[in-house]
Amino acid sequence: MKILVLNSGSSSIKFQLFSMEKHEVLCHGLIEKIGEKLGHFKIKFGEKELQKDENIKDHSFGLSILQEVLVEEGILKNFDELGGVGHRVVHGGDFFDRAVLVNDEVVRKIEELSSLAPLHNPVNLLGIKALAKEYPKLKQVAVFDTAFHQTLPKTAYIYALPYEQYTKNHVRRYGFHGTSHSFVAKEAAKKLGKDMDEANLITIHLGNGDSITAIKNGKSIDTSMGLTPLEGLVMGTRCGDIDPAIIFYLSRKLGLNIDELDKMLNKQSGLKGICGDNDMREIEKRVKAKDEMAKLALEIFCYRVKKYIGAYSVAIGKVDAIVFTGGIGENSSTVREMVCEGLEDSLGIELDTEKNLNRNDIISKDSSKIKIFVIPTNEELEIAQQCYKIVS
Numbered sequence: 114m115k116i117l118v119l120n121s122g123s124s125s126i127k128f129q130l131f132s133m134e135k136h137e138v139l140c141h142g143l144i145e146k147i148g149e150k151l152g153h154f155k156i157k158f159g160e161k162e163l164q165k166d167e168n169i170k171d172h173s174f175g176l177s178i179l180q181e182v183l184v185e186e187g188i189l190k191n192f193d194e195l196g197g198v199g200h201r202v203v204h205g206g207d208f209f210d211r212a213v214l215v216n217d218e219v220v221r222k223i224e225e226l227s228s229l230a231p232l233h234n235p236v237n238l239l240g241i242k243a244l245a246k247e248y249p250k251l252k253q254v255a256v257f258d259t260a261f262h263q264t265l266p267k268t269a270y271i272y273a274l275p276y277e278q279y280t281k282n283h284v285r286r287y288g289f290h291g292t293s294h295s296f297v298a299k300e301a302a303k304k305l306g307k308d309m310d311e312a313n314l315i316t317i318h319l320g321n322g323d324s325i326t327a328i329k330n331g332k333s334i335d336t337s338m339g340l341t342p343l344e345g346l347v348m349g350t351r352c353g354d355i356d357p358a359i360i361f362y363l364s365r366k367l368g369l370n371i372d373e374l375d376k377m378l379n380k381q382s383g384l385k386g387i388c389g390d391n392d393m394r395e396i397e398k399r400v401k402a403k404d405e406m407a408k409l410a411l412e413i414f415c416y417r418v419k420k421y422i423g424a425y426s427v428a429i430g431k432v433d434a435i436v437f438t439g440g441i442g443e444n445s446s447t448v449r450e451m452v453c454e455g456l457e458d459s460l461g462i463e464l465d466t467e468k469n470l471n472r473n474d475i476i477s478k479d480s481s482k483i484k485i486f487v488i489p490t491n492e493e494l495e496i497a498q499q500c501y502k503i504v505s
């Protein structure tokens with residue numbers, strides 16, 4: 114069965130086509146600059162790459178180009194041949210605790226949840242609606258970033274605000290990066306030789322966006338992102354945890370309005386806010402060149418992760434393994450070393466420096482009470498697998 118995975122943004126669609134039986138990626142690519150004068154289409158099949166520039170007036174037209182190319186290349190007869198299409202949808206609120214087959218009611222609910230993710234949910238729906246119109250028989254599945262965290266207990270998801278902000282306005286912790294945490298957790302359970310519902314893990318997704326999740330008996334019991342993906346760890350341009358009163362203070366002192374503060378916290382803070390760079394590779398280069406601000410940014414970044422590992426170890430009780438994933442988690446031995454430094458005696462987390470530099474799958478010492486894994490995330494595959502489970 115062939116499953117197409119789509120991640121639709123406002124002016125782009127990322128896609129990947131899987132053959133589920135063969136466990137194979139048949140092709141992947143990107144449709145971008147949708148709605149601009151000149152759009153761009155790029156697709157890779159193994160070694161072969163194809164690109165074209167043309168006006169792509171909307172998502173529907175972009176997907177028709179994709180179908181045309183797949184037919185020309187002999188990969189599909191048409192989209193109706195697909196077993197299903199899995200869509201990434203950012204916010205499922207507290208309504209969706211798992212992936213679902215899309216119907217009119219599901220579309221309406223995702224639209225309703227747009228108030229919680231105004232930049233994401235409406236654009237995630239563009240791909241769903243475009244396909245539903247052209248191929249009404251096609252089975253489409255919505256896979257939510259928030260769904261994996263719907264197992265959080267109330268003690269972890271209720272903020273200490275007036276309770277009616279939860280009951281009336283749905284203000285609570287939702288958590289994000291759920292497909293990534295879920296994927297690496299399942300892989301980690303396999304490595305431990307345990308069933309998922311026996312695995313106790315701390316999964317650490319470090320990329321442009323960063324989040325950390327406490328998993329007890331295979332279920333997410335706490336996670337660092339909150340109502341929105343702004344809370345928690347220090348990120349590329351997002352501040353993560355701050356004293357909320359900073360917002361009132363800056364508003365009063367500088368006369369900044371809500372939109373300006375929103376921009377500051379989401380786009381001008383984090384690593385970039387501290388040292389001017391949000392790309393970890395650049396920061397590491399600058400640290401090697403003895404740049405003090407880059408060093409400070411890196412230290413703050415790692416200290417925040419370390420603090421959460423401590424907190425989540427207590428929340429879980431007995432941790433089997435911690436898992437690094439995401440662009441930084443998978444590739445930066447420096448970050449992994451700085452995060453684990455000093456956790457030997459307190460938590461029994463012992464990093465093997467050589468294995469870490471070689472980027473082995475397991476980078477802890479044999480004597481480490483808690484194992485340390487590096488597991489590449491694969492959100493597209495996770496979406497394809499969840500879609501496959503539902504359509505078959």
Ligand code: AMP
Nearest residue numbers: 320321391392393394439440441444445
């Ligand atoms: P992601 O959002 O998961 O694609 O991750 C993007 C982040 O990963 C950026 O901050 C990159 O600088 C970082 N990254 C990618 N490769 C490396 C590397 N080899 N060393 C350090 N950071 C890296």
